[in-house]
Amino acid sequence: MKKRILVRGPALSQTGYGEQCRFALRALRSREDLFDIYLLNIPWGGTNWIFEDSEERRWLDELIIKAKPLLEQQKQNPQMPLFDISLQVTIPNELQRMAPLNILYTAGIETDRACPEWIAKCHQFADKILVISEHAKAGLQTPIKAQDQMGNELDFVLEKPIEVVHYPVKNVATKDLNLNLETDFNFLTMAQWGPRKNLPNTIAWFCQEFHDDENVGLVVKTFMKGNSQIDKSFVRSSLKEVADNFPNKKCKVYFLHGYMNEEEIHSLYVHPKIKAMINFGHGEGYGLPLFEAAYSGLPVITHDFGGQKDFLYAPKKTKKGTEKLRPHFSKVNYDLKPVQKEVLWQGVIEPDMQWAYPSEASCKLAMREAVNNCGLLQGEAKRLKGWLEKEFEDVDKFKNFVTAINGEESLEMIDWMNDIHEECEY
Numbered sequence: 179m180k181k182r183i184l185v186r187g188p189a190l191s192q193t194g195y196g197e198q199c200r201f202a203l204r205a206l207r208s209r210e211d212l213f214d215i216y217l218l219n220i221p222w223g224g225t226n227w228i229f230e231d232s233e234e235r236r237w238l239d240e241l242i243i244k245a246k247p248l249l250e251q252q253k254q255n256p257q258m259p260l261f262d263i264s265l266q267v268t269i270p271n272e273l274q275r276m277a278p279l280n281i282l283y284t285a286g287i288e289t290d291r292a293c294p295e296w297i298a299k300c301h302q303f304a305d306k307i308l309v310i311s312e313h314a315k316a317g318l319q320t321p322i323k324a325q326d327q328m329g330n331e332l333d334f335v336l337e338k339p340i341e342v343v344h345y346p347v348k349n350v351a352t353k354d355l356n357l358n359l360e361t362d363f364n365f366l367t368m369a370q371w372g373p374r375k376n377l378p379n380t381i382a383w384f385c386q387e388f389h390d391d392e393n394v395g396l397v398v399k400t401f402m403k404g405n406s407q408i409d410k411s412f413v414r415s416s417l418k419e420v421a422d423n424f425p426n427k428k429c430k431v432y433f434l435h436g437y438m439n440e441e442e443i444h445s446l447y448v449h450p451k452i453k454a455m456i457n458f459g460h461g462e463g464y465g466l467p468l469f470e471a472a473y474s475g476l477p478v479i480t481h482d483f484g485g486q487k488d489f490l491y492a493p494k495k496t497k498k499g500t501e502k503l504r505p506h507f508s509k510v511n512y513d514l515k516p517v518q519k520e521v522l523w524q525g526v527i528e529p530d531m532q533w534a535y536p537s538e539a540s541c542k543l544a545m546r547e548a549v550n551n552c553g554l555l556q557g558e559a560k561r562l563k564g565w566l567e568k569e570f571e572d573v574d575k576f577k578n579f580v581t582a583i584n585g586e587e588s589l590e591m592i593d594w595m596n597d598i599h600e601e602c603e604y
Contacts, residue, residue, distance in 0.1 A: 180214040182260065183583075184245065184276060187267025187283075188222035189238055192405075192437065194466050195222055195285065198310060199267040201345055202283055203238070204572075205579035206265075212584060216261065217241035218249060220268070226404040230439060252276075265583065270296035271525050273303040281306045281583065285463030286314025288374060288484060289517060289531035291322055296525075297336045307340045308582050310464045311485030315340050323530070341582045344488060345464065346572035347473040352445040359451045361395035361430050363549055366452045366476070368399040368467040371413050373521045375459040376536070381420045381431060383458070387542040388429035394549060395430035397452060399438075410435045447474035454479055454548045454555060458510070458541050460517075460533040462486050473570065475563040477555035478507040479544045483514065483534035492565040506562035508548060508555060511540040 183206060187199035206213045219242055228235060248260045264276035267283045270292070274280075282304040286292070300307060300318070309315045318340060321333040365384065369375035377400060388394040398417060402409050414433055421431050438446075446452060447470060455471040455478045462468065462484035469489050472478055480486060482505065494504040512534040521527055548555055 180210075180212060181262040181584075182214045182216065183263040183265060184216045184218060184249075184261040185241075185265045185267065186218040186274075186276065187220060187265075189217055189219050189267075190227040190235075191222040192226050192228055193222050194464070195267060196225075196228070197345075197466060198283070198285060200234070200238075201575075202265060202267055202579065203241070204234075205576040206583070207237075208573075208576040209580050212580070215241055216245035216248065218245055224403050226437065229437075263583070269526065270299040270304070273299045275303050279305050281308060283308040284314065285310050285485075286317045287527070287531075288459075288461035288463060289527060289533045290317065290514065291320040291531055292318050292336075293525060293528045293531070294322055294334055297322065297334055300336055300338055304338055306582075307338050308579075309340060309342055310344065311488050312342055313461075313483075313485045313487065314463050315342055342488075343579045343582055344570060344575060345466070345469060346575035347566055347570045348440070348444075348470075348572070350440050350444040352448050353441060355442060355445050355449065357397075357432070357449065357451075359395060359397070359430075359432065359449075362393050362451055363552070364395040364397050364432075364449075364452045365454050365456050365479075365545065365548075366397045366399070366446060366471070367456050367458075368446075369457065369459060371400045371402045371416060373518060374461075377459075378416075378420045379536075379538070380456065380458045380541075381417065382423065383538055383541050384456075384545065385421060385424040385427050385429060385431070387545055388549075389424060389427045391549075392428035392430075395432055396456075397432045397434060397446070399434040399446065401435060405436045444470065444474060447471050447476045453477065453552055454508075454545075456480065456541075456545065457486075458536045460535065464488075472507075472559070472562055473566040475556075475559050477548065477552075477559040479510065479541075479548060480507065481510050481512040481534050481536050483512055489566060489570070490562070492562050494561075506558045506565075508544045510544050511537040513537070 185203055188196045189199040206215050252260050259277050261277040263279045265281045265283055266273055269284055273282055280303055286309055318336050321335045323331055367380055371377055384396045400413055402413050417433055455476050457468055457480040464485035468478055468486045472489055490507045491503040492506050493501040496502050514532050515535050517527055517531050517533055
């Protein structure tokens with residue numbers, strides 16, 4: 179018998195969490211013999227929604243429409259749950275109890291640990307937790323200091339099962355974007371404009387390092403909240419304010435804003451004049467643009483504090499013939515320090531949390547070495563691409579996700595019974 183599973187998440191949003199939710203739905207769809215899927219779409223930070231008329235978007239709309247009457251019935255009689263499983267793609271403080279089995283699927287946080295409210299919500303509402311990286315798992319499992327009702331300080335530890343399921347690689351067609359880049363060697367950075375992503379420093383360090391180099395550019399794909407003209411104007415002014423601090427620079431800074439579909443995004447990674455991806459942010463729950471760049475064969479320059487560590491390291495043979503995980507990217511140094519006061523967010527980012535502060539000197543050196551030794555970086559990127567294509571296939575990741583939801587033993591039993599049934603029919 180199929181299990182009714184309600185997916186609650188930002189499935190229509192143009193965000194990392196939106197893509198995470200869509201991956202979960204694709205994985206469940208790969209086993210429609212097991213799941214009767216319903217969707218409760220939620221907004222995500224005021225960002226735009228995907229709007230293309232595709233087969234997947236029409237399917238998502240059908241799941242939303244199908245869920246509405248059941249959600250209304252459950253709202254009127256919450257003691258009679260109409261779903262067997264709820265899969266909630268969100269951050270822990272937004273968890274709800276919506277079914278007998280409630281599973282949290284989260285990207286975690288960019289910092290070194292979760293806040294007490296997250297741990298409390300997980301204990302209260304989550305029967306199981308899925309995350310997208312080892313970094314997210316470690317952040318949730320790191321003991322935190324908290325006070326009990328008597329005011330005594332104690333170590334607060336999450337005691338819930340946590341499993342890691344990575345995203346799969348995608349095979350996306352590309353096209354000529356007609357970017358008209360004047361410079362032959364260009365870096366690419368792709369992130370939301372805000373303190374967490376450290377874009378002002380990224381742009382400033384690039385301008386300082388390549389001030390006198392007219393053949394080097396930086397392509398900045400960014401936004402603040404959405405794709406509106408107001409957002410574009412604000413971000414352009416903010417970017418220009420940083421770049422104008424270097425009035426006589428010969429290097430170029432290019433600004434990209436607005437919706438780009440998967441074909442267009444992946445075309446950036448393979449553009450003949452874009453030679454490397456840089457990310458000097460404070461940390462990543464996973465780092466989807468970095469992952470996409472890596473499996474597209476684009477060299478990556480970043481630090482390894484965050485989820486990107488899961489896919490930027492690959493096995494390499496040592497002199498003794500054994501395999502060991504090695505970085506297949508240009509790794510920059512960083513210091514782990516408390517988050518800035520301006521990013522504090524009660525219940526999400528709190529004062530005792532830390533994240534990465536990339537070294538300015540190390541970032542500049544890595545960018546310079548990329549220009550001087552482009553061939554070496556491309557060789558490492560090619561090897562990483564081959565490993566990712568083999569180890570992060572969609573069929574395997576879909577199976578991993580379904581197994582995490584359904585349980586390995588029960589999934590094997592179902593598949594065995596299906597095989598027996600097919601043999602009997604034959």
